[in-house]
Amino acid sequence: MKFTVTRGAILTRGLSHRCPNCGAGSLFVAGSMFRIAPACSRCGLRFERDEGGFLGAMSLNYGVTVCGFLVPVLIAYLAGWLGGRTAAVIAGLGAVGFPILFYRSSRSWWLMNYYLVLPHHLPANQRRIAADEDANT
Numbered sequence: 644m645k646f647t648v649t650r651g652a653i654l655t656r657g658l659s660h661r662c663p664n665c666g667a668g669s670l671f672v673a674g675s676m677f678r679i680a681p682a683c684s685r686c687g688l689r690f691e692r693d694e695g696g697f698l699g700a701m702s703l704n705y706g707v708t709v710c711g712f713l714v715p716v717l718i719a720y721l722a723g724w725l726g727g728r729t730a731a732v733i734a735g736l737g738a739v740g741f742p743i744l745f746y747r748s749s750r751s752w753w754l755m756n757y758y759l760v761l762p763h764h765l766p767a768n769q770r771r772i773a774a775d776e777d778a779n780t
């Protein structure tokens with residue numbers, strides 16, 4: 644199936660925190676670091692979907708924090724590049740600071756993942772379907 648909005652476009656829009664449907668604007672309320680807009684200001688795509696969307700983004704945030712920050716600090720400690728006290732301080736500060744800094748990306752990336760798997764759920768990719776056709780294929 645050929646889509647108007649390709650998976651490549653969904654990927655770049657997700658990585659840059661823009662609407663996956665039209666590519667305009669930001670997922671977040673202007674001037675707010677953490678408040679996600681309920682819907683796109685241009686096309687009206689709902690960004691706030693359900694509690695599962697928030698939970699999924701937080702799981703992604705946790706995973707990236709552990710694998711992308713805490714494990715490298717642990718490896719640096721085990722390799723002898725960092726002392727125990729230094730590694731503990733870096734890990735402690737990073738365990739709090741990294742998820743805060745990554746919050747916006749985790750929300751955007753989670754939404755991006757949804758539409759990467761189901762690109763036909765984007766309004767821009769929908770078309771009229773025949774009576775005997777399944778909308779989820």
Ligand SMILES: [Zn+2]
Binds near residue numbers: 662666685687
């Ligand atoms: Zn939009």
